[in-house]
Amino acid sequence: MLSIKDLQAKVEDKDILKGLNIEVKPGEIHAIMGPNGSGKSTTGYVLSGREGYEVTGGSITLDGKDLLELEAEERAREGLFLAFQYPVEIPGVSNLEFLKASVDAVREHNGLEPYSTVDFMKLAREKCKSVNLDQAFLKRGVNEGFSGGEKKRNEILQMMLLEPKVCILDETDSGLDIDALQVVAEGVNALRSEERSFIVVTHYQRLLDYIVPDYVHVLADGKIVKSGGKELALELEEKGYGWIEEEVA
Amino acid sequence: MTDQVDAYLEKDYAAGFTTDVESETLPPGLNEDVIRFISQKKGEPEWLLDWRLKAFNVWKEMSDPNWAQVNYPEINFQDVSYYSAPKSMEDKPKSLDEVDPELLETYEKLGIPLHEQAALAGVAVDAVFDSVSVATTFREKLAEAGVIFMPISEAVHEHPELVKKYLGSVVPQKDNFYSALNCAVFSDGSFVYIPKGVRCPMELSTYFRINEAKTGQFERTLIVADEGSHVSYLEGCTAPMRDENQLHAAVVELVALDNAEIKYSTVQNWYPGDKDGNGGIYNFVTKRGVCHTNAKISWTQVETGSAVTWKYPSCVLKGDNSVGEFYSVALTNNFQQADTGTKMIHLGKNTKSTIISKGISAGKSDQSYRGLVRMNPGAEGARNFTQCDSLLIGDKCGAHTFPYVESKNPSAVIEHEATTSKVSDDQMFLCQQRGIDPEKAISMIVNGFCREVFKELPMEFAVEAGKLLEVSLEGSVG
16 A cells, blocks of 8 residues: 655755655554654655655655655645644634635545535534534634644544545644543544554654554664564553664664 | 745736727826816816816925835836826717727626626626726616715716815825825716715725826725715726836725715725736825714725835724724735835724734735824724734745824723734645645635635625635745
């Protein structure tokens, strides 16, 4: 499904990713863990095609399609979703308007008609309920004045509406209390299916108690230095990252 | 994102065509004979000619104001033609059937059909082409309600007592350089009178079109809302794309008598010049309204056009409890410059004013908000709230804010809030990551920024204004 081979990338002339390899099959959950500055957030941005993140080598394909040839918005329409660590506010643009523009863009890409406003309202209200957000929330500006938890739930809401193939969660747990974390995790778990894969980028093991991964990869200095099952995350929690860095060195 | 922004701001100016009609155009130049010619063309009474000549003498003593934050080469006022009218208008067509089809087609193309059956329901239009009014729709229907809506050149003959009483009563001849010039050479514009207690049954609008090259347009609008009446008025403006700059110096006067309300909306889309800054309209406009007791004047403007804009729609809150409002969206792109804002002069007790200004700068454009809030000694309990927000797109544009606040009454309350923000990389990336293309993203972000002002526009025009912003922004992302 998502195939990342020998990916190298730099930001402002600094090499960040130095040969990343991950193979994600349909339905799998992969966790990428690593110390600060190891390239975790960069991985999410490079995969989703953010400007300023220059790929200098390697390949990324989604269902055989070369993602590196596509603009960020085209990758999104192909089914790649990035849930942000710090979702940004867009004042004055209502959540509903934003969500509809987003969903319609993806539908158009898939040869479907845009939703009528009424139908979309219904759908959005329904999804709001499932992530425990008040409907009034649809009328508010995108992330405008939202609490940290609301912002993250809004990300999950978007994920539910867009039904992507691959979801990348970029340190979704940061800034969340345990209740908010559970709501987010429930949302993600509800979206798990045999066709949909997740890449969960996180510094702490905590999130993985709720979203249980099939594989755990340790990223250090722009490379995967160790891979394993979910027990690797527990080991990391216990011992920190130092021993791996030593082991690799 | 800068590259994206740069490339997105290029767009054809849809109203940039010229109409090929034979016109009678005065050769460039300004002197007493020119003024006499214009006055004679309109068959004006002696008092009006004298008024014009007096203004001309005042103007000659004044100089072009230079305090605004705009730069343009000195204007040679002898290079401008002060009168141009389609020849077919010479015989004063009595009905639309007699109007040159070329002219009607021009307005059709601009989306303003003048045939009443095709016209936007509920909107009466006065169409001004260069120096003359071509047609005014729904006049009879309005007359039934007692509403007078006609070219000012006709009102001079048909309602001389009203025109004489109010012309220059809000903006005196010597108010400023361009208002004095306008008084001397104004050629046409709209006149509106709403009788006591009448709520005008339709939206009124005037559509200004400059067509002829090297011609200035100097229109004059006068709206009088008698006691307890209500009117909503909208003006629109476009001009062909030409390489040289053209001058537009209008004066708008509003009089809201006791308990009356005037809502005045502008969608200004004069030709802004090309992307290298050649051509475009110089839009130097004086707009002011006076509010008597309990009256209200609300200015809403969407300014996307013109090479240089210099404009401060203002309210003199003369009567107790009167209300002034100013809602503005100004967008500048490429090399456009705008220095715009408002003046709220509080004279009466418990007067209230609200100023919401949204400035969007893109490309290499430069924009300033300039606003004055003055509380006179008599303005007991007066209040003002000002909110002034600037949005920058890209990193080559500028935004400036010049608020002037003068309070001579200790009980008056003045609040001022200002913000400057950028369309950020994070916002753009969020939109793109959700599948939204950059052009749509910019337009969505900008429309969101302007929401508070757009909701003040009459419904039909709010949609129009949103689209206009989208068009004006095109090429700001690349």
